[in-house]
Amino acid sequence: MNAKFLVLNFAILIIAACTAEPGVPLTVSDVRLFAPLTKSRAAVGYLTLHNQSNAPLTIESISSTNFGNIQMHETVIRDGVARMQALPVVIIEPGSSLEFAAGGKHLMLMQPTADTAVGANITLEIHYDSGGLLIVSATMQTRVPAE
Ligand SMILES: [Cu+2]
Secondary structure, eight states: OOHHHHHHHHHHHHHHHHOOSTTOOEEEEEEEEEOOSSTTSOEEEEEEEEEOSSSOEEEEEEEBTTEEEEEEEEEEEETTEEEEEEOSOEEEOTTOEEEEOTTSEEEEEEEEOSOOSTTOEEEEEEEETTTEEEEEEEEEEOOOTTO
């Protein structure tokens, strides 16, 4: 048995599994949307963006018909205190992925304009590179209080 051949074969399998449709520069996975704990707070979204192209890709904004305002945020620790700062744009390097996850980058979904309760189907429009549009949808989940 040739171990080197096996490893190479495995690598090709992984690449095939990660590459969605050919020619699509941006793909997304792990979309999770969490309803606010109280009415006065915003819903939070996490996802992973994958730049399938060989050029940097700029995420310019994210919109939804269910929300009047969606912002990209990053949690940073300053003087021992966790603060959120808005990110005007986010750049993904060629062939790499960018994770929005608890404790780091996240989406704040504000000003609900349609059904955004737990169980609602939310569509997100991800605007990138001056005219690129990727549409994804996910179901609003109950927020985990520990997060
Ligand atoms: Cu935030």
